[in-house]
Amino acid sequence: MTLRNGVVAVLFAMVLFIPSGNAQAATSIDDMLKMIQSLMTQIEALQKQLNTVKGEVKDVLKEGLREGMTDEDIKKLQELLATDSSIYPDGRVTGYFGPLTKEALKRFQMRHGVDATGVIDDETHDLLEEYLHEGFGDKIPPGLLKAPGIMKKVEMRFLLGCDKKLGGGKGMGPLCKKLKVDKGDKDEDEEEEEEDEHFNVEVDIEDDETTVSFEFDGDDYEVTVDGTDEDDVLEAIADELDENVDDLDEDLVDAITEALEDAIDEDEDFNIEIKVDGDETTVEFTYDGDDYDVDVDSTDEDDVLEAIADELDEDVKDLDDDFVNEIEDALEDAIDEDEDGEAESDAEDAIEDAEQAIADAQDAIDDADGDTSEAEELLDEAEDTLDDAQEAFDDEDFEDAEELADEAADLADDAMEAV
Numbered sequence: 183m184t185l186r187n188g189v190v191a192v193l194f195a196m197v198l199f200i201p202s203g204n205a206q207a208a209t210s211i212d213d214m215l216k217m218i219q220s221l222m223t224q225i226e227a228l229q230k231q232l233n234t235v236k237g238e239v240k241d242v243l244k245e246g247l248r249e250g251m252t253d254e255d256i257k258k259l260q261e262l263l264a265t266d267s268s269i270y271p272d273g274r275v276t277g278y279f280g281p282l283t284k285e286a287l288k289r290f291q292m293r294h295g296v297d298a299t300g301v302i303d304d305e306t307h308d309l310l311e312e313y314l315h316e317g318f319g320d321k322i323p324p325g326l327l328k329a330p331g332i333m334k335k336v337e338m339r340f341l342l343g344c345d346k347k348l349g350g351g352k353g354m355g356p357l358c359k360k361l362k363v364d365k366g367d368k369d370e371d372e373e374e375e376e377e378d379e380h381f382n383v384e385v386d387i388e389d390d391e392t393t394v395s396f397e398f399d400g401d402d403y404e405v406t407v408d409g410t411d412e413d414d415v416l417e418a419i420a421d422e423l424d425e426n427v428d429d430l431d432e433d434l435v436d437a438i439t440e441a442l443e444d445a446i447d448e449d450e451d452f453n454i455e456i457k458v459d460g461d462e463t464t465v466e467f468t469y470d471g472d473d474y475d476v477d478v479d480s481t482d483e484d485d486v487l488e489a490i491a492d493e494l495d496e497d498v499k500d501l502d503d504d505f506v507n508e509i510e511d512a513l514e515d516a517i518d519e520d521e522d523g524e525a526e527s528d529a530e531d532a533i534e535d536a537e538q539a540i541a542d543a544q545d546a547i548d549d550a551d552g553d554t555s556e557a558e559e560l561l562d563e564a565e566d567t568l569d570d571a572q573e574a575f576d577d578e579d580f581e582d583a584e585e586l587a588d589e590a591a592d593l594a595d596d597a598m599e600a601v
Contacts, residue, residue, distance in 0.1 A: 305358070394418075
C-alpha cells in the first residue's frame, strides 16, 4: 500500500466513526473531508520528493562525458572522486575533464579490478551512478569513496543490474563478469568455454621481428615474422597450421591480435619528457630504439611536432600516431606545469611586496607624532588582506593570491599617505 492510499484509508475510517444525525456531525464530516483534501495535496508533493531521494530518476550523470570536455556533470564526477585523496589527490573541481581527472578515473577503475583506461565506458558510467545515488539530492557525502563497506555495497547493487542486462539480451561487460566470478557464479559452460579457448599465446617483438608462441589443438607452435603487421603475422600462422587465414579459429585470431597489440604497445615505449620554460620547449624521447633531444623556440604543438619530424628526417604526417598522441599529452602537461610555476612565482613576489609595503607603513606610523588612527585602520585592513592572500597561496590558488597581495600593498600605501 502506498503512503497516499494508507493515509486515505485511515482518514476514511475516522469519518465512519463520527456520530451522525445532527448538524454538528454534518459539520464535522465537512471539516474532515476538507482536511483529507488538504492532506492529499501534501502527500502528493511528498511522494514526488521521496521518488527523487530514492533515485527513481536514474540519470544522475549524463552519458558521453570524455576527456577534453567541460561540463557541470564533470564537476559532479570530480567531487565524487575527490572524496578519496588516494583516488584523486589533486581534488580539483573545475568541470574540465583533463589528464588529472583521467588519472583519477584510472585509479577508480583499478580499485574495482577492471581495465584502467580513464574512459567512462558504459559500465564505469553505471558504477559511478551507483555511488552518486548514495548522496542526498545533489550533495555528495564527504569521504564517500572511502566509507567503510561502501565498495562492497555498491558492487552488490551493481551485480543485480548485471543479471538484468543479461536477461535483456545486452550481455555483460568486464566488470559484471568479474563480479560474477568473485561471487562464484561462473557456470560450467563458461568454464569449459574458457578452458577450450586458452591458447597460451605469447608475442615477443625484437629488432622489428615478431615471434608468436601459442598452443592449438594440444600442440605447441612458434612462428617468427619480419615486421609487426597483423596481416603478415596471421598469414604466417595460417601457413604453419596449413590452413587459410579465413579458416582460422576466430578465438585464436582474437587472442593473437590482442597479444600482438599489447606487444607493440610495450615495444613502443617512447620515454617522453617535455620541459617548457616561457616560450622554449625541450623534448627528450626514444624512437625506434634511439634517444633524441630536441629544442624548439615555441610551445605551439605544430611547431614542436615539425621540429621532431625534422630531427627524425620524416614528414609530420608519417610520424607514429601513438607517438604523436603521447607528445601532445606530454606537451599539454608541461605547458600547464610551466603556467602554474609562473603563477606561483608571481604570487610569491606579490606577497613579498605586500609584506614590505606593510612594514614600511608600520614604521611610518611608529615615527609619526600626530593622529594616526586612519592610517592604523588602513594598515589593519592591509594585514587582514595579506592573510587572505597567504591562505589562497597555501591552497595553490595563485591567481587569487596575487590579486589579494596587490590589494594589501595598495592598502599599505594608502596607510602611508594617511600618516
